[in-house]
Amino acid sequence: MIITRTPFRMSFFGGGTDYPAWYAEHGGAVLATSINKYCYITCRYLPPFFEHKHRIVHSLIENVQRIDEIKHPAVRAILGWAGCERGLEIHHDGDLPARSGLGSSSSFTVGMVHALATMEGRYASKEALAKDAIHIEQHVIGENVGSQDQVSAAYGGFNRIDFHRNGSFSTAPVILRPERLADFQNHLMLFFTGFSRIASEVAKSQIENFSKRENQLKRMREMVEEAILTLQDERLPITEIGKLMHEGWLCKRSLSDKVSTEAIDFLYEEALRAGASGGKIMGAGGGGFLLLVVKPELQAQVRERLSHLIHVPFQFEDSGSKVVLYQPNGLS
Known part of the structure:
Protein backbone atom coordinates (compact mmCIF):
# COMPACT_ATOMS: atom_id res chain seq x y z
CA MET A 1 0.00 0.00 0.00
CA ILE A 2 1.15 3.50 -0.91
CA ILE A 3 -0.16 6.80 0.47
CA THR A 4 0.87 10.12 -1.07
CA ARG A 5 0.23 13.52 0.47
CA THR A 6 0.13 16.47 -1.91
CA PRO A 7 -0.46 20.09 -0.85
CA PHE A 8 -3.01 22.52 -2.21
CA ARG A 9 -1.67 25.84 -3.44
CA MET A 10 -2.40 29.52 -3.01
CA SER A 11 -1.62 31.83 -5.93
CA PHE A 12 -1.01 35.50 -5.16
CA PHE A 13 0.00 37.15 -8.45
CA GLY A 14 0.39 36.34 -12.14
CA GLY A 15 -2.45 33.86 -12.51
CA GLY A 16 -3.63 33.78 -16.11
CA THR A 17 -0.11 34.16 -17.51
CA ASP A 18 0.46 30.45 -16.75
CA TYR A 19 -1.86 29.27 -19.55
CA PRO A 20 0.00 27.86 -22.56
CA ALA A 21 -2.14 30.00 -24.88
CA TRP A 22 -0.50 33.03 -23.23
CA TYR A 23 3.03 32.05 -22.23
CA ALA A 24 3.86 30.30 -25.52
CA GLU A 25 3.86 33.77 -27.06
CA HIS A 26 4.59 36.14 -24.17
CA GLY A 27 6.11 34.10 -21.33
CA GLY A 28 4.49 34.09 -17.91
CA ALA A 29 5.22 34.21 -14.18
CA VAL A 30 3.33 33.61 -10.95
CA LEU A 31 3.96 34.09 -7.25
CA ALA A 32 2.45 31.19 -5.30
CA THR A 33 2.85 29.00 -2.24
CA SER A 34 1.71 25.58 -1.15
CA ILE A 35 -0.25 25.42 2.11
CA ASN A 36 -0.73 22.86 4.87
CA LYS A 37 -3.99 21.53 3.42
CA TYR A 38 -3.58 18.30 1.51
CA CYS A 39 -4.89 15.75 -0.94
CA TYR A 40 -4.27 12.13 0.13
CA ILE A 41 -4.17 9.26 -2.36
CA THR A 42 -4.14 5.69 -1.04
CA CYS A 43 -3.28 3.08 -3.65
CA ARG A 44 -2.76 -0.68 -3.58
CA TYR A 45 -2.91 -3.61 -5.97
CA LEU A 46 -6.32 -5.23 -5.62
CA PRO A 47 -6.22 -8.94 -4.69
CA PRO A 48 -7.85 -11.16 -7.36
CA PHE A 49 -10.78 -12.28 -5.18
CA PHE A 50 -13.41 -9.82 -6.37
CA GLU A 51 -15.80 -9.61 -9.28
CA HIS A 52 -14.39 -6.18 -10.11
CA LYS A 53 -10.83 -5.39 -11.22
CA HIS A 54 -10.60 -1.77 -10.06
CA ARG A 55 -12.15 -0.07 -7.03
CA ILE A 56 -12.15 3.74 -6.88
CA VAL A 57 -13.38 5.48 -3.72
CA HIS A 58 -14.01 9.23 -3.93
CA SER A 59 -17.38 10.98 -3.70
CA LEU A 60 -18.64 7.79 -5.33
CA ILE A 61 -17.58 4.16 -4.90
CA GLU A 62 -16.79 2.65 -8.28
CA ASN A 63 -16.24 -1.08 -8.84
CA VAL A 64 -15.35 -1.67 -12.48
CA GLN A 65 -13.69 -4.20 -14.76
CA ARG A 66 -12.13 -1.83 -17.28
CA ILE A 67 -10.39 1.53 -17.01
CA ASP A 68 -12.71 3.09 -19.58
CA GLU A 69 -15.66 2.33 -17.27
CA ILE A 70 -14.30 4.61 -14.53
CA LYS A 71 -16.45 7.74 -14.11
CA HIS A 72 -13.82 9.85 -12.33
CA PRO A 73 -12.23 11.67 -15.31
CA ALA A 74 -8.79 12.16 -13.77
CA VAL A 75 -8.47 8.57 -12.53
CA ARG A 76 -9.64 7.23 -15.90
CA ALA A 77 -7.16 9.45 -17.75
CA ILE A 78 -4.21 8.77 -15.44
CA LEU A 79 -4.63 4.98 -15.41
CA GLY A 80 -5.03 4.96 -19.20
CA TRP A 81 -1.98 7.19 -19.63
CA ALA A 82 0.05 4.96 -17.30
CA GLY A 83 -1.08 1.79 -19.06
CA CYS A 84 -2.03 0.08 -15.79
CA GLU A 85 -2.70 -3.61 -16.32
CA ARG A 86 -3.04 -4.85 -12.73
CA GLY A 87 -6.16 -4.17 -10.71
CA LEU A 88 -5.99 -1.23 -8.33
CA GLU A 89 -7.84 0.08 -5.32
CA ILE A 90 -7.63 3.86 -5.01
CA HIS A 91 -8.98 6.08 -2.23
CA HIS A 92 -9.05 9.88 -2.38
CA ASP A 93 -9.36 12.14 0.68
CA GLY A 94 -8.96 15.90 0.77
CA ASP A 95 -8.69 18.51 3.52
CA LEU A 96 -10.67 21.06 1.47
CA PRO A 97 -13.53 20.82 -1.03
CA ALA A 98 -12.93 20.39 -4.74
CA ARG A 99 -13.62 23.14 -7.28
CA SER A 100 -12.60 25.78 -4.78
CA GLY A 101 -9.67 27.56 -6.45
CA LEU A 102 -6.81 26.05 -4.46
CA GLY A 103 -5.55 23.72 -7.16
CA SER A 104 -7.26 20.59 -5.82
CA SER A 105 -7.54 18.96 -9.26
CA SER A 106 -3.83 19.32 -9.92
CA SER A 107 -2.95 18.16 -6.41
CA PHE A 108 -4.99 15.04 -7.12
CA THR A 109 -3.25 14.46 -10.46
CA VAL A 110 0.24 14.99 -9.01
CA GLY A 111 -0.54 12.75 -6.02
CA MET A 112 -1.97 10.02 -8.23
CA VAL A 113 0.98 10.06 -10.63
CA HIS A 114 3.31 9.96 -7.62
CA ALA A 115 1.47 6.97 -6.14
CA LEU A 116 1.56 4.99 -9.38
CA ALA A 117 5.27 5.63 -9.88
CA THR A 118 5.95 4.49 -6.32
CA MET A 119 3.80 1.37 -6.79
CA GLU A 120 6.06 0.47 -9.71
CA GLY A 121 9.18 1.07 -7.62
CA ARG A 122 10.19 4.17 -9.58
CA TYR A 123 11.48 7.43 -8.11
CA ALA A 124 9.58 10.42 -9.50
CA SER A 125 11.37 13.77 -9.33
CA LYS A 126 9.42 16.93 -8.59
CA GLU A 127 10.08 18.12 -12.12
CA ALA A 128 8.77 14.87 -13.62
CA LEU A 129 5.65 14.95 -11.43
CA ALA A 130 4.85 18.51 -12.50
CA LYS A 131 5.49 17.85 -16.21
CA ASP A 132 3.46 14.63 -16.24
CA ALA A 133 0.56 16.29 -14.43
CA ILE A 134 0.58 19.25 -16.83
CA HIS A 135 0.57 16.88 -19.81
CA ILE A 136 -2.26 14.76 -18.40
CA GLU A 137 -4.51 17.68 -17.52
CA GLN A 138 -3.91 19.73 -20.65
CA HIS A 139 -3.53 17.00 -23.30
CA VAL A 140 -4.96 13.71 -22.02
CA ILE A 141 -8.02 15.07 -20.19
CA GLY A 142 -8.04 18.17 -22.39
CA GLU A 143 -9.05 20.69 -19.73
CA ASN A 144 -8.57 24.45 -19.92
CA VAL A 145 -6.06 24.66 -17.09
CA GLY A 146 -2.87 26.57 -16.49
CA SER A 147 0.49 25.14 -15.50
CA GLN A 148 1.16 26.69 -12.09
CA ASP A 149 -0.98 24.39 -9.92
CA GLN A 150 0.89 21.25 -10.91
CA VAL A 151 4.28 22.89 -10.23
CA SER A 152 3.26 24.18 -6.79
CA ALA A 153 1.75 20.82 -5.83
CA ALA A 154 4.84 18.89 -6.90
CA TYR A 155 7.54 21.23 -5.56
CA GLY A 156 5.90 22.86 -2.54
CA GLY A 157 7.17 26.08 -1.01
CA PHE A 158 6.76 29.81 -1.59
CA ASN A 159 8.07 30.35 -5.11
CA ARG A 160 8.26 32.51 -8.16
CA ILE A 161 7.49 30.22 -11.10
CA ASP A 162 8.40 31.36 -14.60
CA PHE A 163 6.85 29.85 -17.72
CA HIS A 164 8.96 30.10 -20.85
CA ARG A 165 7.92 30.37 -24.47
CA ASN A 166 9.40 26.95 -25.27
CA GLY A 167 7.00 25.29 -22.82
CA SER A 168 9.49 24.78 -19.98
CA PHE A 169 9.27 26.29 -16.50
CA SER A 170 11.67 27.27 -13.73
CA THR A 171 11.13 27.82 -10.01
CA ALA A 172 12.91 30.12 -7.56
CA PRO A 173 12.11 30.25 -3.82
CA VAL A 174 11.19 33.67 -2.45
CA ILE A 175 13.90 34.53 0.07
CA LEU A 176 12.64 36.42 3.13
CA ARG A 177 13.74 36.66 6.74
Whole structure:
Protein backbone atom coordinates (compact mmCIF):
# COMPACT_ATOMS: atom_id res chain seq x y z
CA MET A 1 0.00 0.00 0.00
CA ILE A 2 1.15 3.50 -0.91
CA ILE A 3 -0.16 6.80 0.47
CA THR A 4 0.87 10.12 -1.07
CA ARG A 5 0.23 13.52 0.47
CA THR A 6 0.13 16.47 -1.91
CA PRO A 7 -0.46 20.09 -0.85
CA PHE A 8 -3.01 22.52 -2.21
CA ARG A 9 -1.67 25.84 -3.44
CA MET A 10 -2.40 29.52 -3.01
CA SER A 11 -1.62 31.83 -5.93
CA PHE A 12 -1.01 35.50 -5.16
CA PHE A 13 0.00 37.15 -8.45
CA GLY A 14 0.39 36.34 -12.14
CA GLY A 15 -2.45 33.86 -12.51
CA GLY A 16 -3.63 33.78 -16.11
CA THR A 17 -0.11 34.16 -17.51
CA ASP A 18 0.46 30.45 -16.75
CA TYR A 19 -1.86 29.27 -19.55
CA PRO A 20 0.00 27.86 -22.56
CA ALA A 21 -2.14 30.00 -24.88
CA TRP A 22 -0.50 33.03 -23.23
CA TYR A 23 3.03 32.05 -22.23
CA ALA A 24 3.86 30.30 -25.52
CA GLU A 25 3.86 33.77 -27.06
CA HIS A 26 4.59 36.14 -24.17
CA GLY A 27 6.11 34.10 -21.33
CA GLY A 28 4.49 34.09 -17.91
CA ALA A 29 5.22 34.21 -14.18
CA VAL A 30 3.33 33.61 -10.95
CA LEU A 31 3.96 34.09 -7.25
CA ALA A 32 2.45 31.19 -5.30
CA THR A 33 2.85 29.00 -2.24
CA SER A 34 1.71 25.58 -1.15
CA ILE A 35 -0.25 25.42 2.11
CA ASN A 36 -0.73 22.86 4.87
CA LYS A 37 -3.99 21.53 3.42
CA TYR A 38 -3.58 18.30 1.51
CA CYS A 39 -4.89 15.75 -0.94
CA TYR A 40 -4.27 12.13 0.13
CA ILE A 41 -4.17 9.26 -2.36
CA THR A 42 -4.14 5.69 -1.04
CA CYS A 43 -3.28 3.08 -3.65
CA ARG A 44 -2.76 -0.68 -3.58
CA TYR A 45 -2.91 -3.61 -5.97
CA LEU A 46 -6.32 -5.23 -5.62
CA PRO A 47 -6.22 -8.94 -4.69
CA PRO A 48 -7.85 -11.16 -7.36
CA PHE A 49 -10.78 -12.28 -5.18
CA PHE A 50 -13.41 -9.82 -6.37
CA GLU A 51 -15.80 -9.61 -9.28
CA HIS A 52 -14.39 -6.18 -10.11
CA LYS A 53 -10.83 -5.39 -11.22
CA HIS A 54 -10.60 -1.77 -10.06
CA ARG A 55 -12.15 -0.07 -7.03
CA ILE A 56 -12.15 3.74 -6.88
CA VAL A 57 -13.38 5.48 -3.72
CA HIS A 58 -14.01 9.23 -3.93
CA SER A 59 -17.38 10.98 -3.70
CA LEU A 60 -18.64 7.79 -5.33
CA ILE A 61 -17.58 4.16 -4.90
CA GLU A 62 -16.79 2.65 -8.28
CA ASN A 63 -16.24 -1.08 -8.84
CA VAL A 64 -15.35 -1.67 -12.48
CA GLN A 65 -13.69 -4.20 -14.76
CA ARG A 66 -12.13 -1.83 -17.28
CA ILE A 67 -10.39 1.53 -17.01
CA ASP A 68 -12.71 3.09 -19.58
CA GLU A 69 -15.66 2.33 -17.27
CA ILE A 70 -14.30 4.61 -14.53
CA LYS A 71 -16.45 7.74 -14.11
CA HIS A 72 -13.82 9.85 -12.33
CA PRO A 73 -12.23 11.67 -15.31
CA ALA A 74 -8.79 12.16 -13.77
CA VAL A 75 -8.47 8.57 -12.53
CA ARG A 76 -9.64 7.23 -15.90
CA ALA A 77 -7.16 9.45 -17.75
CA ILE A 78 -4.21 8.77 -15.44
CA LEU A 79 -4.63 4.98 -15.41
CA GLY A 80 -5.03 4.96 -19.20
CA TRP A 81 -1.98 7.19 -19.63
CA ALA A 82 0.05 4.96 -17.30
CA GLY A 83 -1.08 1.79 -19.06
CA CYS A 84 -2.03 0.08 -15.79
CA GLU A 85 -2.70 -3.61 -16.32
CA ARG A 86 -3.04 -4.85 -12.73
CA GLY A 87 -6.16 -4.17 -10.71
CA LEU A 88 -5.99 -1.23 -8.33
CA GLU A 89 -7.84 0.08 -5.32
CA ILE A 90 -7.63 3.86 -5.01
CA HIS A 91 -8.98 6.08 -2.23
CA HIS A 92 -9.05 9.88 -2.38
CA ASP A 93 -9.36 12.14 0.68
CA GLY A 94 -8.96 15.90 0.77
CA ASP A 95 -8.69 18.51 3.52
CA LEU A 96 -10.67 21.06 1.47
CA PRO A 97 -13.53 20.82 -1.03
CA ALA A 98 -12.93 20.39 -4.74
CA ARG A 99 -13.62 23.14 -7.28
CA SER A 100 -12.60 25.78 -4.78
CA GLY A 101 -9.67 27.56 -6.45
CA LEU A 102 -6.81 26.05 -4.46
CA GLY A 103 -5.55 23.72 -7.16
CA SER A 104 -7.26 20.59 -5.82
CA SER A 105 -7.54 18.96 -9.26
CA SER A 106 -3.83 19.32 -9.92
CA SER A 107 -2.95 18.16 -6.41
CA PHE A 108 -4.99 15.04 -7.12
CA THR A 109 -3.25 14.46 -10.46
CA VAL A 110 0.24 14.99 -9.01
CA GLY A 111 -0.54 12.75 -6.02
CA MET A 112 -1.97 10.02 -8.23
CA VAL A 113 0.98 10.06 -10.63
CA HIS A 114 3.31 9.96 -7.62
CA ALA A 115 1.47 6.97 -6.14
CA LEU A 116 1.56 4.99 -9.38
CA ALA A 117 5.27 5.63 -9.88
CA THR A 118 5.95 4.49 -6.32
CA MET A 119 3.80 1.37 -6.79
CA GLU A 120 6.06 0.47 -9.71
CA GLY A 121 9.18 1.07 -7.62
CA ARG A 122 10.19 4.17 -9.58
CA TYR A 123 11.48 7.43 -8.11
CA ALA A 124 9.58 10.42 -9.50
CA SER A 125 11.37 13.77 -9.33
CA LYS A 126 9.42 16.93 -8.59
CA GLU A 127 10.08 18.12 -12.12
CA ALA A 128 8.77 14.87 -13.62
CA LEU A 129 5.65 14.95 -11.43
CA ALA A 130 4.85 18.51 -12.50
CA LYS A 131 5.49 17.85 -16.21
CA ASP A 132 3.46 14.63 -16.24
CA ALA A 133 0.56 16.29 -14.43
CA ILE A 134 0.58 19.25 -16.83
CA HIS A 135 0.57 16.88 -19.81
CA ILE A 136 -2.26 14.76 -18.40
CA GLU A 137 -4.51 17.68 -17.52
CA GLN A 138 -3.91 19.73 -20.65
CA HIS A 139 -3.53 17.00 -23.30
CA VAL A 140 -4.96 13.71 -22.02
CA ILE A 141 -8.02 15.07 -20.19
CA GLY A 142 -8.04 18.17 -22.39
CA GLU A 143 -9.05 20.69 -19.73
CA ASN A 144 -8.57 24.45 -19.92
CA VAL A 145 -6.06 24.66 -17.09
CA GLY A 146 -2.87 26.57 -16.49
CA SER A 147 0.49 25.14 -15.50
CA GLN A 148 1.16 26.69 -12.09
CA ASP A 149 -0.98 24.39 -9.92
CA GLN A 150 0.89 21.25 -10.91
CA VAL A 151 4.28 22.89 -10.23
CA SER A 152 3.26 24.18 -6.79
CA ALA A 153 1.75 20.82 -5.83
CA ALA A 154 4.84 18.89 -6.90
CA TYR A 155 7.54 21.23 -5.56
CA GLY A 156 5.90 22.86 -2.54
CA GLY A 157 7.17 26.08 -1.01
CA PHE A 158 6.76 29.81 -1.59
CA ASN A 159 8.07 30.35 -5.11
CA ARG A 160 8.26 32.51 -8.16
CA ILE A 161 7.49 30.22 -11.10
CA ASP A 162 8.40 31.36 -14.60
CA PHE A 163 6.85 29.85 -17.72
CA HIS A 164 8.96 30.10 -20.85
CA ARG A 165 7.92 30.37 -24.47
CA ASN A 166 9.40 26.95 -25.27
CA GLY A 167 7.00 25.29 -22.82
CA SER A 168 9.49 24.78 -19.98
CA PHE A 169 9.27 26.29 -16.50
CA SER A 170 11.67 27.27 -13.73
CA THR A 171 11.13 27.82 -10.01
CA ALA A 172 12.91 30.12 -7.56
CA PRO A 173 12.11 30.25 -3.82
CA VAL A 174 11.19 33.67 -2.45
CA ILE A 175 13.90 34.53 0.07
CA LEU A 176 12.64 36.42 3.13
CA ARG A 177 13.74 36.66 6.74
CA PRO A 178 11.61 34.30 8.87
CA GLU A 179 10.12 37.26 10.74
CA ARG A 180 9.00 38.94 7.51
CA LEU A 181 7.54 35.70 6.15
CA ALA A 182 5.64 35.17 9.41
CA ASP A 183 4.36 38.75 9.24
CA PHE A 184 3.06 38.12 5.71
CA GLN A 185 1.32 34.91 6.75
CA ASN A 186 -0.20 36.64 9.77
CA HIS A 187 -1.84 39.21 7.48
CA LEU A 188 -3.61 36.55 5.36
CA MET A 189 -7.16 35.32 5.91
CA LEU A 190 -8.94 32.62 3.91
CA PHE A 191 -12.73 32.20 3.71
CA PHE A 192 -14.84 29.63 1.87
CA THR A 193 -17.59 31.39 -0.04
CA GLY A 194 -19.73 28.27 -0.39
CA PHE A 195 -19.90 28.75 -4.16
CA SER A 196 -18.30 26.05 -6.32
CA ARG A 197 -17.59 26.21 -10.04
CA ILE A 198 -16.02 24.29 -12.92
CA ALA A 199 -12.62 25.99 -13.26
CA SER A 200 -12.15 24.80 -16.85
CA GLU A 201 -15.33 26.60 -17.95
CA VAL A 202 -14.29 29.87 -16.27
CA ALA A 203 -10.78 29.54 -17.70
CA LYS A 204 -12.10 28.90 -21.22
CA SER A 205 -13.90 32.24 -21.18
CA GLN A 206 -10.67 33.97 -20.08
CA ILE A 207 -8.54 32.26 -22.73
CA GLU A 208 -10.96 33.35 -25.45
CA ASN A 209 -10.42 36.97 -24.36
CA PHE A 210 -6.60 36.88 -24.15
CA SER A 211 -6.05 38.78 -27.39
CA LYS A 212 -8.28 41.59 -26.10
CA ARG A 213 -6.71 41.71 -22.63
CA GLU A 214 -2.99 41.86 -23.35
CA ASN A 215 -2.42 44.99 -21.27
CA GLN A 216 -4.12 43.47 -18.21
CA LEU A 217 -2.16 40.21 -18.46
CA LYS A 218 1.16 42.00 -18.92
CA ARG A 219 0.36 44.12 -15.87
CA MET A 220 -0.55 40.98 -13.88
CA ARG A 221 2.84 39.50 -14.70
CA GLU A 222 4.62 42.72 -13.66
CA MET A 223 2.94 42.47 -10.27
CA VAL A 224 4.90 39.28 -9.52
CA GLU A 225 8.16 41.21 -9.43
CA GLU A 226 6.56 44.15 -7.60
CA ALA A 227 5.15 41.88 -4.91
CA ILE A 228 8.51 40.18 -4.31
CA LEU A 229 10.30 43.53 -4.04
CA THR A 230 7.59 44.79 -1.65
CA LEU A 231 7.95 41.74 0.57
CA GLN A 232 11.74 42.01 0.59
CA ASP A 233 11.66 45.71 1.52
CA GLU A 234 10.91 45.55 5.24
CA ARG A 235 10.37 49.30 5.40
CA LEU A 236 7.07 48.73 3.58
CA PRO A 237 4.01 47.47 5.47
CA ILE A 238 2.45 44.18 4.39
CA THR A 239 -0.75 46.08 3.61
CA GLU A 240 1.01 47.30 0.43
CA ILE A 241 0.69 43.70 -0.80
CA GLY A 242 -3.03 43.97 -0.13
CA LYS A 243 -3.28 47.09 -2.28
CA LEU A 244 -1.37 45.36 -5.07
CA MET A 245 -3.61 42.29 -4.74
CA HIS A 246 -6.65 44.55 -5.05
CA GLU A 247 -5.29 45.92 -8.32
CA GLY A 248 -4.58 42.36 -9.46
CA TRP A 249 -8.14 41.33 -8.64
CA LEU A 250 -9.55 44.20 -10.69
CA CYS A 251 -7.35 43.14 -13.63
CA LYS A 252 -8.37 39.51 -13.26
CA ARG A 253 -12.06 40.40 -13.00
CA SER A 254 -11.78 42.24 -16.33
CA LEU A 255 -10.60 39.09 -18.14
CA SER A 256 -14.09 37.55 -18.25
CA ASP A 257 -17.57 38.15 -16.88
CA LYS A 258 -17.39 34.64 -15.37
CA VAL A 259 -14.53 35.51 -12.98
CA SER A 260 -16.80 37.18 -10.46
CA THR A 261 -20.49 37.41 -9.55
CA GLU A 262 -22.66 39.92 -7.74
CA ALA A 263 -22.52 37.73 -4.62
CA ILE A 264 -18.72 37.54 -4.71
CA ASP A 265 -18.40 41.28 -5.33
CA PHE A 266 -20.65 41.92 -2.32
CA LEU A 267 -18.53 39.68 -0.05
CA TYR A 268 -15.33 41.36 -1.21
CA GLU A 269 -16.72 44.86 -0.65
CA GLU A 270 -17.89 43.83 2.82
CA ALA A 271 -14.39 42.62 3.63
CA LEU A 272 -12.85 45.90 2.47
CA ARG A 273 -15.33 47.88 4.58
CA ALA A 274 -14.40 45.74 7.60
CA GLY A 275 -10.69 46.48 7.26
CA ALA A 276 -9.12 44.33 4.52
CA SER A 277 -6.58 46.18 2.39
CA GLY A 278 -7.16 43.88 -0.59
CA GLY A 279 -7.76 40.35 -1.69
CA LYS A 280 -8.97 38.08 -4.48
CA ILE A 281 -10.97 35.00 -5.31
CA MET A 282 -8.60 32.07 -5.63
CA GLY A 283 -8.07 30.12 -8.83
CA ALA A 284 -9.93 30.83 -12.06
CA GLY A 285 -12.67 32.68 -10.20
CA GLY A 286 -16.42 32.24 -10.08
CA GLY A 287 -16.48 30.92 -6.51
CA GLY A 288 -14.43 28.91 -4.05
CA PHE A 289 -12.10 30.60 -1.56
CA LEU A 290 -11.68 34.30 -0.86
CA LEU A 291 -8.17 35.38 0.20
CA LEU A 292 -7.79 38.66 2.09
CA VAL A 293 -4.89 40.76 3.37
CA VAL A 294 -5.87 42.17 6.77
CA LYS A 295 -3.88 43.75 9.59
CA PRO A 296 -3.89 41.30 12.53
CA GLU A 297 -5.60 43.84 14.80
CA LEU A 298 -8.50 44.16 12.32
CA GLN A 299 -9.05 40.46 11.66
CA ALA A 300 -11.63 39.96 14.40
CA GLN A 301 -13.94 42.49 12.81
CA VAL A 302 -13.45 40.97 9.35
CA ARG A 303 -14.36 37.55 10.77
CA GLU A 304 -17.43 39.13 12.36
CA ARG A 305 -18.48 40.80 9.10
CA LEU A 306 -18.04 37.49 7.21
CA SER A 307 -19.32 35.30 10.06
CA HIS A 308 -21.64 33.39 7.69
CA LEU A 309 -18.57 32.10 5.81
CA ILE A 310 -16.15 29.39 6.96
CA HIS A 311 -12.82 30.89 8.05
CA VAL A 312 -9.93 28.50 7.29
CA PRO A 313 -6.66 29.05 9.19
CA PHE A 314 -3.60 27.80 7.30
CA GLN A 315 0.18 27.96 7.13
CA PHE A 316 2.64 27.90 4.25
CA GLU A 317 4.39 24.58 3.69
CA ASP A 318 7.43 23.55 1.68
CA SER A 319 7.37 19.76 1.34
CA GLY A 320 5.48 19.38 -1.93
CA SER A 321 4.11 15.98 -2.90
CA LYS A 322 5.56 13.20 -0.80
CA VAL A 323 5.06 9.52 -0.02
CA VAL A 324 3.91 9.25 3.60
CA LEU A 325 3.38 5.46 3.62
CA TYR A 326 5.41 2.96 1.63
CA GLN A 327 4.50 -0.69 2.06
CA PRO A 328 4.87 -2.10 -1.45
CA ASN A 329 4.15 -5.67 -0.41
CA GLY A 330 0.97 -4.69 1.44
CA LEU A 331 2.30 -5.88 4.79
CA SER A 332 2.68 -3.79 7.94
